Amino acid sequence: MWKGRFSENTAQAVQKFTQSLDLDWALASYDIDGSIAHARMLGSVGLIPADEARQIEDGLSRIREEIASGALVPAQELEDVHMNIESRLIELLGPTGARLHTGRSRNDQVAVTMRLFLRDRLHRIGSGMDALLAVMLERAARHRDIIVPGFTHLQQAQPISMGHYWMAHFSAFSRDCDRLLFALESLRECPLGAGALAGSTLPLDREMTARELGFARPTRNSLDTVAQRDYMADYHSFAVTFATHCSRLAEDFVIYSSREFGWLLLPDAFCTGSSMMPQKKNPDVLELLRGKTGQILGHFLDLLVTLKGLPMTYDRDLQEDKRGLQASLRTVEDMLAVLVPLLSAVEVDGEKAAEGMNDGFLLATDVAEYLVARGVPFRQAHGMVGGLVKECIARKKGLFDLTRDEWKALLPEAGEDLFPLLSLRSAVERRNTYGGTAFDQVAKQIEEGKTFLESFRESFKR
Ligand code: ARG
Numbered sequence: 069m070w071k072g073r074f075s076e077n078t079a080q081a082v083q084k085f086t087q088s089l090d091l092d093w094a095l096a097s098y099d100i101d102g103s104i105a106h107a108r109m110l111g112s113v114g115l116i117p118a119d120e121a122r123q124i125e126d127g128l129s130r131i132r133e134e135i136a137s138g139a140l141v142p143a144q145e146l147e148d149v150h151m152n153i154e155s156r157l158i159e160l161l162g163p164t165g166a167r168l169h170t171g172r173s174r175n176d177q178v179a180v181t182m183r184l185f186l187r188d189r190l191h192r193i194g195s196g197m198d199a200l201l202a203v204m205l206e207r208a209a210r211h212r213d214i215i216v217p218g219f220t221h222l223q224q225a226q227p228i229s230m231g232h233y234w235m236a237h238f239s240a241f242s243r244d245c246d247r248l249l250f251a252l253e254s255l256r257e258c259p260l261g262a263g264a265l266a267g268s269t270l271p272l273d274r275e276m277t278a279r280e281l282g283f284a285r286p287t288r289n290s291l292d293t294v295a296q297r298d299y300m301a302d303y304h305s306f307a308v309t310f311a312t313h314c315s316r317l318a319e320d321f322v323i324y325s326s327r328e329f330g331w332l333l334l335p336d337a338f339c340t341g342s343s344m345m346p347q348k349k350n351p352d353v354l355e356l357l358r359g360k361t362g363q364i365l366g367h368f369l370d371l372l373v374t375l376k377g378l379p380m381t382y383d384r385d386l387q388e389d390k391r392g393l394q395a396s397l398r399t400v401e402d403m404l405a406v407l408v409p410l411l412s413a414v415e416v417d418g419e420k421a422a423e424g425m426n427d428g429f430l431l432a433t434d435v436a437e438y439l440v441a442r443g444v445p446f447r448q449a450h451g452m453v454g455g456l457v458k459e460c461i462a463r464k465k466g467l468f469d470l471t472r473d474e475w476k477a478l479l480p481e482a483g484e485d486l487f488p489l490l491s492l493r494s495a496v497e498r499r500n501t502y503g504g505t506a507f508d509q510v511a512k513q514i515e516e517g518k519t520f521l522e523s524f525r526e527s528f529k530r
Contacts, residue, residue, distance in 0.1 A: 069151055078145070089142050091390040092149040096135045098184040099149050100128045102177060103168060105280035106260055109273050110170055120164045127160045128153070148387075150174050150181075171268040172260070175294035175382040179259035182390070184281065186303060189397045190252050194528045196404035197245050197310075201238060201521045203412045205514055208234035212510050214418040215492045216331060217425055222323070227430050227492045230416050232505040235513045240313040242517070245524050247306040252528075254299040258283035262290035265381045295381035297371065297389050304368035304393075307400050311361040314403055318354035321414070325351055331421035335413035338406070353406055360399050367392030425492060427466025432457055434495050435467070435479070438486050452479060 078086075092099075104125050111121025131153055134140035142152040151174070157165035212231030217224045258278035261268065267290045274286035287293040324332035334351060342348035370392040374385050432453050439449035456478050460467060467490070475482050488494065500506040503513070 069146075069155070083145050083147075086147060086384070087144050088148045088387050088390065089144065089152070091387075091394065092178075092181070093135075093142050093152075094394075095181055095185050095390075096149050096153065097132060098188075099153055099177065099181045100132045101184055101281065102180040102260065103153065104128050105277045106172055107168055108280060109260075109276045110167070112276060113271050113273050115170055115270055115272075116167045120167060123161055123164050124157065124168055127157050127165060130160065131156050148174070148178075150177050171263065171270040171272045173262075173264035173294070175264050176259045176262040176290075178387075179262070179294060180281065182393075183255045183259065183283075183299060186299065186393070186397075187252070187255050187282075189401075190248060190255070190303065191528070193397070193400060193404065194245075194248060194252075196401065196408065197241065197248060198521070198525060198528070199408045200241055200404060200411075201245065201517070201524070203408055204234050204238040204241065205517050205521065207411060207414065208232075208238065208510065208514050208517070211416050212507055212514075214416050214421070215425075215496055216324075216416065216418075216421045217430060218505070224425065224430050226433055226499075226505075227425060227495050228505040229496050229507055229510050230418075231507075231510040231514070235510060235517060237313065237317050238513075238517050240316075241310070242520050242524070244306060244310040244313060245520075247302075247309060249524070249527055251299070251302040251306050254302040256284040257287040258285070259287050259293045261286060262293035265291055265294050291381045295378070295383075295386075297375060297386065300371055300389055300393050301368070301375075304364075304371055304396060307396050308361075308365050308368045310400065311364040311403065314407060315358040315361040318351075318357040322351045322354050322358075329424065331417045331424065333415040333417060335410065338410040338413065353410060357403055357407060360403060363399055364396050367396040422492065426468060427460075428468035428490065429457060429460075429466060430492070431467060431490055431495050434489060434498070435482070435486070438489060439481055442481065442483075444481065452481070 107116075107121050107124040107128070110116045111118045116124075131140060134156070140152075140156060142149070143155075146152045146155050154165070154169060157168060159165070208231040210231075211234060212229055214230040215227050216230050216233065218226050218228035218233070258274070258281055260277040260281075261272045261274035278284070278286045321332055321334065323329055325334050334349075334354075336349070338353045339349045340352045342350065371389055374388055378385055435456070436446065436449040436453045439452065440446050444452070457467070459478055460470065470478070472487075475486075489498070496505050497507060500509060503509065
């Protein structure tokens, strides 16, 4: 394509090294969408005759089919998807095909191709996130009345509603949805017309190509347009936070479903067995959700390291941006595809969970707050109840095992009105602050969650 200036052919090793077909041939259809919009615009402003613009469009549609059917095989010496398609067009149409690249560079072409591609994939991920949020809401409502231990430092802390626990993950995933929408917003401007870097001497109609391709407007600065990859970074930022949230959830479920905890029940269809130990039911899916998170972070880092230190504007390093992006998208989609049905079949054994809390120590804060309600300064109450727990441990007893006489001896401030409060259910019910674990508060969270999901769906439609 650039023979004019050169007196030697490109070395074979260079062709192999510089080609990007392994990354962009799969994006041919998006490149063709961009080229059709460009050709229509060239026809509309009179830079090429209208009938030739139509021939180009027909030729591109034919090439789209040739690629889909496998009839057109790309040539490595043509470097990338863009030049392979253009070269085939020239083969088909002669000088007419040679008019397509008027006022265009591969630099704005690759930018538009990537944006169109990413826009489609973000929509696909959006449906996955939608399904994920819906499952979380359904599980939260189903398990709202089940009490499980809440942990800090992975040590039992206070009893919580399992619905509250689901809604905690829902909250994290809903922020990921906001980040996904932000990433989609980053794709709303059209690069076409930026040219190689400085725009064009030709009267291109950038508004028209933007409209044709469903963008809100053209990009504002041609140099920035061909240089920037923020829209990829915004996707990666969503992806890495989302994956980290998945990883945390997966880690919890590995622990809660282990024999020693045992109150979280994983569906058989989402576990695997051991080749040697017949009794095993392993949470491999959860472990892989956790395990794949590292790659997602790696792909983000890969992009940022590539960008760091690049001079304005386009540099060939940018060609490598596609590798991690595509790998990350695939992994995120794979994760969603398995996470959603897995969660929809997770069950909770409330009795088993209660067994693990039957020493009653999770209610120590409740006892301290009971004392506070009777006028004892909190720090003092904390010390008194700490002493009570210490004594219980020495006597190998739980709070629930103390007799009324023992209570009277160990904590004389405890009146009869304390005892009705000393149940897991009452402990949950009474944490009735906004956003707290009380069953009514969880119901409120679920309602708010439903509203969020509706508005997420609406913004995705736009
Ligand atoms: N294959 C290249 C890429 O993906 C296309 C742009 C090449 N531009 C250039 N000036 N060499 O980035």
